[in-house]
Amino acid sequence: METETKPAVEERTMAVIAHLSALAFGTGSFVPAIFWAEQRKKSRYASFQSLQAYGYQSLGYTVWMLAYLAIAVFMLILLIVLAAVAGSSLSSPDTLFLVWVVAFFCMAFGLFGLYLLFPLIGAVACALGKDFRYPLLGSRLAKYLGYDFSKPDQPIDQTHEEHFAASMGHFNVILFFWGLFGPLALWLTQGKQSAFLKLQSVQTVVYQTIGSLIYFGISLVASVMFIPLYAGVIMAENGMAGEAINPVTMIMFFVGMCLFGLITLFGPLYHILGQWAGLRTLQGHDYRYPLIGRLIEKWLSKPEILTEQ
Structure with missing residues (x-):
C-alpha cells in the first residue's frame, strides 16, 4: 500500500503563491504558468497545483464574466417587468430603482467574492500539504493528466499537460492585455x-x-x-x-x-x-x-x- 508523502516546503510555498495570484484580479495569471514550467520536471505536486491555479484563473474568470453578464441581463429584465407591473401605482420609482441597484451589486460582488474564495481555500490547503482540488476543475484535470497524489511515482501525461497549458493561454484572452x-x-x-x-x-x-x-x-x-x-x-x-x-x-x-x-x-x-x-x-x-x-x-x-x- 502506497502512502502519501507530504510535499516539501518549497513545493507547498510555490503552490500557495500560485493559488494566491488569483487575488491580483487577472494580472497575476502568469505566476502559476511560470511555476508550472519551472516545476513540471521536478515536482508533481507543485506543477499540478500551479497548472490547476492557471486553469482556474483562465476558465474561472471567463465563467465569472459570463455569469456577470447573465446576471446583468436578468436584473435588467426584472427591473423592466417590475416597473411595467407596478405601472402608475408605483408611488416611489426611485425606491424601486435603489432596491434594484443594491440587489444587483450584492449579486455581482457576491459572485466575485465566491470566485476569490476558492483560491484562498486552496492556498491554506496547500500550505498544510493537502491535495487541493478546485470544484469541477480539479478532479477533471487530475483525471485528464493521470495525476494521483497518493502515487508519487506515477507519471503525468505530458502531452495532455502541454495541451492544457497551451489552451489556458488561449482562454486568457478574457484577461485583457495581462492575459x-x-x-x-x-x-x-x-x-x-x-x-x-x-x-x-x-x-x-x-x-x-x-x-x-x-x-x-x-x-x-x-x-x-x-x-x-x-x-x-x-x-x-x-x-x-x-x-x-x-x-x-x-x-x-x-x-x-x-x-x-x-x-x-x-x-x-x-x-x-x-x-x-x-x-x-x-x-x-x-x-x-x-x-x-x-x-x-x-x-x-x-x-x-x-x-x-
Whole structure:
C-alpha cells in the first residue's frame, strides 16, 4: 500500500503563491504558468497545483464574466417587468430603482467574492500539504493528466499537460492585455522543450498583442476625436468665443463614435476566436489562428530559428 508523502516546503510555498495570484484580479495569471514550467520536471505536486491555479484563473474568470453578464441581463429584465407591473401605482420609482441597484451589486460582488474564495481555500490547503482540488476543475484535470497524489511515482501525461497549458493561454484572452503574459512565459521557458507549446504560445502572444494594440489605438484616436466638441461646449458655457458645434467638430465626433462602434462590434468576435482556439487546443488539436497561424509556423520553421532552438 502506497502512502502519501507530504510535499516539501518549497513545493507547498510555490503552490500557495500560485493559488494566491488569483487575488491580483487577472494580472497575476502568469505566476502559476511560470511555476508550472519551472516545476513540471521536478515536482508533481507543485506543477499540478500551479497548472490547476492557471486553469482556474483562465476558465474561472471567463465563467465569472459570463455569469456577470447573465446576471446583468436578468436584473435588467426584472427591473423592466417590475416597473411595467407596478405601472402608475408605483408611488416611489426611485425606491424601486435603489432596491434594484443594491440587489444587483450584492449579486455581482457576491459572485466575485465566491470566485476569490476558492483560491484562498486552496492556498491554506496547500500550505498544510493537502491535495487541493478546485470544484469541477480539479478532479477533471487530475483525471485528464493521470495525476494521483497518493502515487508519487506515477507519471503525468505530458502531452495532455502541454495541451492544457497551451489552451489556458488561449482562454486568457478574457484577461485583457495581462492575459498574454501567461503564454509569453510558456514560450520563453518551454519553447526549446516543446515545439507544440512554442507554436501555440507564440500564436497566442501575437494574437493578443495585436488585439491589445488595436484596441488601445482605436480607443485613443476615438477619444481624441471627441476633444474638439467637448472643448467647444466648455468654452461656450464659459462665455468664450467660438462655436461649440460646427461641421468639423461634428465630423470628428461622428468618426469617434464609429470607431467605438467598431470596438463594440469586433471586441466580442476577438474574444470568441480566442476562446475557440482554447477549446480546440484542449480537445487535442494543433490549432492555427486565421492568417497569423501559418505565418508564425513558417517563421518558426526558418533554419536560423531552428538553429536557435
